[in-house]
Amino acid sequence: MNDITVSSPATVSNVVCGFDCLGFALDQPFDKLNIRKADEKGISIVNNDAFGLPTDPQMNVAGVAVSEMLRVAGIDQGLEITSTKSIKPGSGIGSSAASSCGAVVGVNELLGLGFSKGELVEFAMHGEMLASGARHADNAAPCIYGGFVLVRSVDPLDIVELSCPALWATVIHPQIEIKTAEARAILPKQVPLSSAVRQWSNLGAFVAALSSGDLDLLNRSMEDVIVEPVRKSLIPHFDEVMKAGRSAGAIGGGISGSGPSMFLLAENENSARLIEQAIRSEYSATGIEFNTYVSGIKSGGVSIL
Amino acid sequence: MNDITVSSPATVSNVVCGFDCLGFALDQPFDKLNIRKADEKGISIVNNDAFGLPTDPQMNVAGVAVSEMLRVAGIDQGLEITSTKSIKPGSGIGSSAASSCGAVVGVNELLGLGFSKGELVEFAMHGEMLASGARHADNAAPCIYGGFVLVRSVDPLDIVELSCPALWATVIHPQIEIKTAEARAILPKQVPLSSAVRQWSNLGAFVAALSSGDLDLLNRSMEDVIVEPVRKSLIPHFDEVMKAGRSAGAIGGGISGSGPSMFLLAENENSARLIEQAIRSEYSATGIEFNTYVSGIKSGGVSIL
Numbered sequence: 001m002n003d004i005t006v007s008s009p010a011t012v013s014n015v016v017c018g019f020d021c022l023g024f025a026l027d028q029p030f031d032k033l034n035i036r037k038a039d040e041k042g043i044s045i046v047n048n049d050a051f052g053l054p055t056d057p058q059m060n061v062a063g064v065a066v067s068e069m070l071r072v073a074g075i076d077q078g079l080e081i082t083s084t085k086s087i088k089p090g091s092g093i094g095s096s097a098a099s100s101c102g103a104v105v106g107v108n109e110l111l112g113l114g115f116s117k118g119e120l121v122e123f124a125m126h127g128e129m130l131a132s133g134a135r136h137a138d139n140a141a142p143c144i145y146g147g148f149v150l151v152r153s154v155d156p157l158d159i160v161e162l163s164c165p166a167l168w169a170t171v172i173h174p175q176i177e178i179k180t181a182e183a184r185a186i187l188p189k190q191v192p193l194s195s196a197v198r199q200w201s202n203l204g205a206f207v208a209a210l211s212s213g214d215l216d217l218l219n220r221s222m223e224d225v226i227v228e229p230v231r232k233s234l235i236p237h238f239d240e241v242m243k244a245g246r247s248a249g250a251i252g253g254g255i256s257g258s259g260p261s262m263f264l265l266a267e268n269e270n271s272a273r274l275i276e277q278a279i280r281s282e283y284s285a286t287g288i289e290f291n292t293y294v295s296g297i298k299s300g301g302v303s304i305l
Numbered sequence: 306m307n308d309i310t311v312s313s314p315a316t317v318s319n320v321v322c323g324f325d326c327l328g329f330a331l332d333q334p335f336d337k338l339n340i341r342k343a344d345e346k347g348i349s350i351v352n353n354d355a356f357g358l359p360t361d362p363q364m365n366v367a368g369v370a371v372s373e374m375l376r377v378a379g380i381d382q383g384l385e386i387t388s389t390k391s392i393k394p395g396s397g398i399g400s401s402a403a404s405s406c407g408a409v410v411g412v413n414e415l416l417g418l419g420f421s422k423g424e425l426v427e428f429a430m431h432g433e434m435l436a437s438g439a440r441h442a443d444n445a446a447p448c449i450y451g452g453f454v455l456v457r458s459v460d461p462l463d464i465v466e467l468s469c470p471a472l473w474a475t476v477i478h479p480q481i482e483i484k485t486a487e488a489r490a491i492l493p494k495q496v497p498l499s500s501a502v503r504q505w506s507n508l509g510a511f512v513a514a515l516s517s518g519d520l521d522l523l524n525r526s527m528e529d530v531i532v533e534p535v536r537k538s539l540i541p542h543f544d545e546v547m548k549a550g551r552s553a554g555a556i557g558g559g560i561s562g563s564g565p566s567m568f569l570l571a572e573n574e575n576s577a578r579l580i581e582q583a584i585r586s587e588y589s590a591t592g593i594e595f596n597t598y599v600s601g602i603k604s605g606g607v608s609i610l
Contacts, residue, residue, distance in 0.1 A: 018505070021509060190498065192494065197325045205457040208455060211512075
């Protein structure tokens with residue numbers, strides 16, 4: 001095998017009450033990455049899209065993730081990574097994780113390195129560190145594992161795959177820029193114990209509801225009393241989108257990642273499409289450009305094409 | 306039917322990472338309550354034990370819980386409640402909840418009132434309010450439902466029964482007094498967001514581990530970075546008990562309620578008995594009197610005898 005092509009999914013992290021630990025993978029949108037063995041040593045990056053991401057492998061999230069992987073494996077095989085991204089950088093649905101995870105899964109398969117999914121997440125986190133300055137796995141873990149994933153701990157990495165019913169998601173991406181640094185800076189350093197208790201009670205209930213398939217409980221537990229009240233100020237018309245989505249039948253929803261994308265969960269595709277109509281109608285009135293996606297929850301993570 | 310006798314279980318609340326929301330019921334110890342229809346109106350309380358609890362029904366947790374229940378039902382049937390307690394008041398294993406829950410379940414059955422379990426927990430919470438000054442359900446809910454129970458919300462009351470494997474618990478009750486007010490006063494009003502994230506990541510993982518029966522994950526998630534570090538100072542030799550219990554095979558453990566009791570979870574009875582030996586040996590050296598209990602997790606809550 002001389003080359004391999006993978007499909008790497010968008011992911012929603014910071015799922016409502018699961019700030020900094022809970023994420024899930026989407027069937028749509030996804031990036032494609034082709035990885036080819038090269039005669040020349042080193043990693044070269046080719047961007048087959050219009051996003052203008054860095055081609056210096058040490059400044060590119062896929063590049064640094066694969067570099068770390070080859071270093072640990074003790075291999076100096078030359079590689080050319082051609083990236084065809086559909087997930088817009090800065091959209092809040094795991095664009096950087098899709099690049100770094102797609103690359104490490106592809107290289108692992110192409111070179112037969114045999115790293116585990118957990119190890120691949122560790123490598124991808126080097127890309128996340130480059131992209132955001134923080135060592136976090138809440139996009140990379142669902143991107144590689146698929147489904148709903150809880151990151152119990154980053155050091156040491158402890159990833160929990162959650163059982164869940166077949167759910168759908170509607171995502172809306174307003175074409176505005178939110179600086180990750182700003183989204184982080186406005187978070188409180190300290191939170192009231194009573195709010196923290198409410199948040200973890202909701203998260204416990206959310207995990208239980210996913211496991212039992214109790215959609216009413218899922219609905220009641222999709223409440224974020226800590227992060228959303230602060231960050232929603234960065235996202236125009238957040239409350240209106242949530243209200244319209246819930247009126248159209250959404251189980252619940254919130255900010256995807258640190259925004260600007262928002263997501264709503266639905267019990268089936270039909271419901272997700274009705275929610276899409278409702279929030280498109282709501283957002284069209286704002287004058288802000290936006291994209292929407294309707295997607296099943298992807299099982300299995302990055303896939304080899 | 307002129308009278309009824311119920312068995313009402315001890316409960317462990319504030320289960321490690323589940324402060325103020327997570328509890329479970331024990332097979333041992335338990336209180337017995339006999340409730341008899343009386344010709345005279347009003348509630349009379351008879352204490353068939355040496356704990357010296359109030360017999361004025363408005364000062365007695367069972368009395369106030371049943372009073373509220375009769376008021377809502379619009380019934381003025383006279384009742385005599387005879388309580389034979391084994392669960393020592395102030396032990397931290399839900400003594401007041403056992404009294405109020407046993408009474409309301411018994412009266413509900415005796416008079417055929419048809420209240421739901423959730424409504425019975427609401428009535429029992431009037432007893433908890435009298436006992437602790439706080440409207441909380443994390444002992445009353447597992448006492449009435451049995452098993453592991455998560456209280457997602459108190460207002461409105463939202464109780465989640467968690468699926469879990471057959472587990473055992475070892476409890477040690479040092480015979481010291483901890484004032485509930487003091488145990489509450491030393492808690493921080495504000496907590497670092499990073500600690501809160503760690504706590505809810507652990508609770509999410511704990512619920513997932515109960516559901517999947519993954520005891521290794523249960524072990525890793527039994528970590529409390531917020532309440533235990535503060536409250537353990539009130540409990541002599543807490544760290545030594547936890548260490549001895551874990552060395553003897555415990556899955557994990559922590560403070561029961563607001564103490565002074567401590568508990569450790571075990572995967573079977575044999576393991577729970579080995580843990581009991583280990584912590585008895587540890588605590589015997591302290592010179593503090595103590596009791597221990599070894600118990601399965603009770604399913605089904607208060608039972609009619």
